[in-house]
Structures are given as C-alpha cells and as structure tokens.
Amino acid sequence: MATSHNQPELTHVDSTHQQGDFRFALVALTSLFFMWGFLTCLNDILIPYLKNMFELNYAQAMLVQFCFFGAYFIVSIPAGALVGKIGYQKGIITGLVIACVGCLLFYPSASYGSYNMFLFAFFVLASGITILQVSANPYVSVLGPAETASSRLTLTQAFNSLGTTVAPFFGSWLILSTVEHDEKLTEVGEVIGQLSVQQQASAVQTPYLILAASLLALAVIFMLLKLPLLGKKVVTSQKTAKGSAWQYPHLVLGAVGIFVYVGAEVGIGSFLISFLTQDDIGGLSESQAAQYIAYYFGGAMVGRFIGAGVMQKVKAGKVLAFNALCACVLVVAAMFSAGSVAMWALLLVGLCNSIMFPTIFSLALQDLKQHTSQGSGILCLAIVGGAVLPLLQGILADSLGIQLAFIVPLVCYGFIGYYGLVGCYAARPAANVEQQG
Known part of the structure; x- marks a missing residue:
C-alpha cells in the first residue's frame, strides 16, 4: 500500500541510546505501519458491502476511495505544518486520535444507514492516517544512526504490507460473512428481510469499535513513551x-x-x-x-x-x-x-x-x-x-x-x-x- 515518505533533514539520535532506550519505541512505531496498512486495505472489503447495502453503482461505490485518498491531497500539507509545530511524537498522538474518531463515526453511519456519513467517516479516518504518515516515516528515520535509516524504513514498510495481507481475513470474517448469513434470512419473509437490512448496517459497527479501541490504546502508549522531542521546524540561516x-x-x-x-x-x-x-x-x-x-x-x-x-x-x-x-x-x-x-x-x-x-x-x-x-x-x-x-x-x-x-x-x-x-x-x-x- 502507498505510503508517504516526507522526511525533513534532522539530527539522528545517538546510536548507543538507540540500541537501549528506543528499541521499544521502534516496535511501537512499527505497529503504526501495520495499523494504517490494515485500515487502508479494509476499504476493499467495505466497498462491496456498502455497494450492496445502499444499492450503488460502481462509480458511486468508488466514492469511498475518492474520499479516503482525497484526504491525502487535502490534509498532507496542513499535516506537515502541524507536525512542524508540535513535533513527531505529538503528531503521532494527534493522528491516532483523529483516526480513532474516524472509526467511531462508522457506528452512527451504520445506525442511520447514511452513505454520506460513511464517506465522511472515511475522510476523517484517512486524515488521521495522513498525519500518522507525515509523523512516523521521518521519526523512524531519525531514531538511530543515519547509515541504517533505510533498513529501518524497509522493515517498517514490510509491516505495512503485513497489515494489508491480514486485513482481508478480518474483514471477511467479521463483515462479509455476517452479511451473507443475513441475506439467506431474507428468503424467510419480508419481516426478516427488513431485519436483515438493520443487521447489514450493524455488521460494520463491532469491527470498527475494536479498531477504535486499538487506536486509542496506541495513542495512550505514545503519550506515556519518553521519546526524543524531534520534528519541530527550526529557523536556519541557510540561503533560499x-x-x-x-x-x-x-x-x-x-x-x-x-x-x-x-x-x-x-x-x-x-x-x-x-x-x-x-x-x-x-x-x-x-x-x-x-x-x-x-x-x-x-x-x-x-x-x-x-x-x-x-x-x-x-x-x-x-x-x-x-x-x-x-x-x-x-x-x-x-x-x-x-x-x-x-x-x-x-x-x-x-x-x-x-x-x-x-x-x-x-x-x-x-x-x-x-x-x-x-x-x-x-x-x-x-x-x-x-x-x-x-x-x-x-x-x-x-x-x-x-x-x-x-x-x-x-x-x-x-x-x-x-x-x-x-x-x-x-x-x-x-x-x-x-x-x-
């Protein structure tokens, strides 16, 4: 899955400290790459789910990706400015909280059965992921010696791909299999058919509540971690x-x-x-x-x-x-x-x-x-x-x-x-x- 590589030039953390104090920090950062790869891949599961639920054509169903990846274009520059003011660690926490809010928005979207609310939830979720990417990619780069920065980024990117590989099984198990079971119930009668529509809407609520809780837990972890205060822009005397x-x-x-x-x-x-x-x-x-x-x-x-x-x-x-x-x-x-x-x-x-x-x-x-x-x-x-x-x-x-x-x-x-x-x-x-x- 595509990830941002916006990396300003910053001083790298001393290698002796890196090996001791920041090993757990790198593990925590790696979990972020897994998480946003996982969340992004779930879109591919939700598109047929929403297409069936709202009886959409293919162009209307692709508005999911339009809203999700449109957030990259709209939020990327403001996210860079924000991280430049608050630093990488607070940027990660901010991104996790916003992504958590995006996941929580799936609950009322499903309850009200509103496709427009779903699209807004996708945009909010992607906005949080964009801030995460702007913060986490360069943070991995500077948490250690400059000569091993590329290897650290390669490793974390591999876990991003792992997230996209695991997500389809999660979505198939908790979302699509539930919907298919409900569709069989519609054959019993009209009343059961009406109930099935409500169950289709609720099928997405539990998975995204789990994801919201996971994102919130990660935000708390990063609040408690003592990490180097990096990422804030410093005014220099370099020529333009x-x-x-x-x-x-x-x-x-x-x-x-x-x-x-x-x-x-x-x-x-x-x-x-x-x-x-x-x-x-x-x-x-x-x-x-x-x-x-x-x-x-x-x-x-x-x-x-x-x-x-x-x-x-x-x-x-x-x-x-x-x-x-x-x-x-x-x-x-x-x-x-x-x-x-x-x-x-x-x-x-x-x-x-x-x-x-x-x-x-x-x-x-x-x-x-x-x-x-x-x-x-x-x-x-x-x-x-x-x-x-x-x-x-x-x-x-x-x-x-x-x-x-x-x-x-x-x-x-x-x-x-x-x-x-x-x-x-x-x-x-x-x-x-x-x-x-």
Whole structure:
C-alpha cells in the first residue's frame, strides 16, 4: 500500500541510546505501519458491502476511495505544518486520535444507514492516517544512526504490507460473512428481510469499535513513551534555494508515475471482490473472495524483499520497467480470459506492484539537491491518484463491465514502464541552473 515518505533533514539520535532506550519505541512505531496498512486495505472489503447495502453503482461505490485518498491531497500539507509545530511524537498522538474518531463515526453511519456519513467517516479516518504518515516515516528515520535509516524504513514498510495481507481475513470474517448469513434470512419473509437490512448496517459497527479501541490504546502508549522531542521546524540561516523542483522533467514524470501507480493499485484492489464473485471468473461468495485479496497484497510484501535484492545488481529503472511490463501482460490476461486464468492473473499483479512505489519515488528524487524537500512534497500529493482513477474505473465498469474497465490500470502500468525505461533518465536542468543559490 502507498505510503508517504516526507522526511525533513534532522539530527539522528545517538546510536548507543538507540540500541537501549528506543528499541521499544521502534516496535511501537512499527505497529503504526501495520495499523494504517490494515485500515487502508479494509476499504476493499467495505466497498462491496456498502455497494450492496445502499444499492450503488460502481462509480458511486468508488466514492469511498475518492474520499479516503482525497484526504491525502487535502490534509498532507496542513499535516506537515502541524507536525512542524508540535513535533513527531505529538503528531503521532494527534493522528491516532483523529483516526480513532474516524472509526467511531462508522457506528452512527451504520445506525442511520447514511452513505454520506460513511464517506465522511472515511475522510476523517484517512486524515488521521495522513498525519500518522507525515509523523512516523521521518521519526523512524531519525531514531538511530543515519547509515541504517533505510533498513529501518524497509522493515517498517514490510509491516505495512503485513497489515494489508491480514486485513482481508478480518474483514471477511467479521463483515462479509455476517452479511451473507443475513441475506439467506431474507428468503424467510419480508419481516426478516427488513431485519436483515438493520443487521447489514450493524455488521460494520463491532469491527470498527475494536479498531477504535486499538487506536486509542496506541495513542495512550505514545503519550506515556519518553521519546526524543524531534520534528519541530527550526529557523536556519541557510540561503533560499533558487529555482524549483518543477524544473526537473524526471520529477514531474515521476509525480505522474506515483499518481497512476496508486490509482492502479487501489483500483484493482477495489474491484477484486466484485471481479472474483463473477460466475465466469471465480464464482466465489464475497467472504471467500475477500480472503483472496490477501494474495494480492501478500504478493506485494514478498516482492518487496525479492526486489530489494535484485536491485542491488540490476538498475532500478530496468526492474521497474520489467515489473510494469509483467503487470500489463497480467492485466490483459485478466481482461480477455475467464475462470482461474483471469482470476490468478489479476491477483499476481500484486507481486508486480511490490517495488513500484518506492522505486518511482527514489528515481524521481535523484539529483534534486536543494529541491529534494519540495520534490518529496510533490510526490506525496500525487497519491491523490488513488482518489481519481478508481472513480474513473468505476464509471467505465458501469458502462463497459468490470473486465474492460481494467483498461485504466493497463494504461497506468504502460506509463510506469515508459518511466522506468525513458522518463527517469530525462535531461536535468543545466549545471549552472542547479548550482544557483
């Protein structure tokens, strides 16, 4: 799952202290990565649940992702300003509390049976997760020696993928299986059918109350932890850098790459259950199909470790292009075949996704020098692709059908392949322009 990597330059904590005092802090921070990966992946479970409950078309159901990932675009910059004032630890606590409120809002949303209230709850939840990301990513980076920062971040990102792998089983067990049981009761009579609608609404309440309690517990833990007071912005006497990160074509193309990657990943995940329940594909129940999402995100987790080793010997751009090409082949197979071939082709796209986000991110930031922070902010805002492209895919699914709607991620992976082969090597500004200021 896509995560923000906004990391200001800060002094790292002394390594001797890191090994002793802050080991538990890093474990606690790792739990945050697991939690927001878990919460984000649950969207893919809730989309078919809400679609059935409110009798939505695909475009209307994709408003879930529009509101969720739209929060990244709206809240990201204010979140950075907030964390700059209160520091990383208080930023994490703030993010956890807001995310907790978002989870609690699912209770009245289900009670009143209001789709608009659900969408607002998704936005609040995502706002809290955005603040968490802006705080936790750089905090992991500075809690220890600078030379091991990347390894710490890689480890925590792996736990983010673990969260996305576990979440489908949780959602299938507590949400979709309950709904399917209720649907069987509707066959008994109209009164039972009316009761079933109420039970469908309540099926989401208990899981999100559990998640709210977990987030609140984490907030209390981080209030009690004695951690270094880092993250507050300090006014320095450095000269203001002239020029702009927008002058770098490889960054601009990289921002488009992040936009289309997140849109493709979220779009496929959002339609997986609907795709696998089709009679000519998997013929599965929704609760069964939800469990297969674990293969999609689990493949991304495994591929991340494989890719890290491969990219030590092969240029990152070539690995990115290879994965994008494989993703294109798999998406085409899912679009124009049926049965288990189409089913597993789409699930295997997760393996190809594994290295895309961090690779595009790092390639886009190469050679930016004094404009690196601005470039990182631009790339983080491009995560809004997860709001826009799934909505477009939903519109196409309503008019063309689910399979042909996968033309959206197909085009996205095509662009990512271009970026890996050509775009990331686009000419940089002249040396005299780079060195000004």
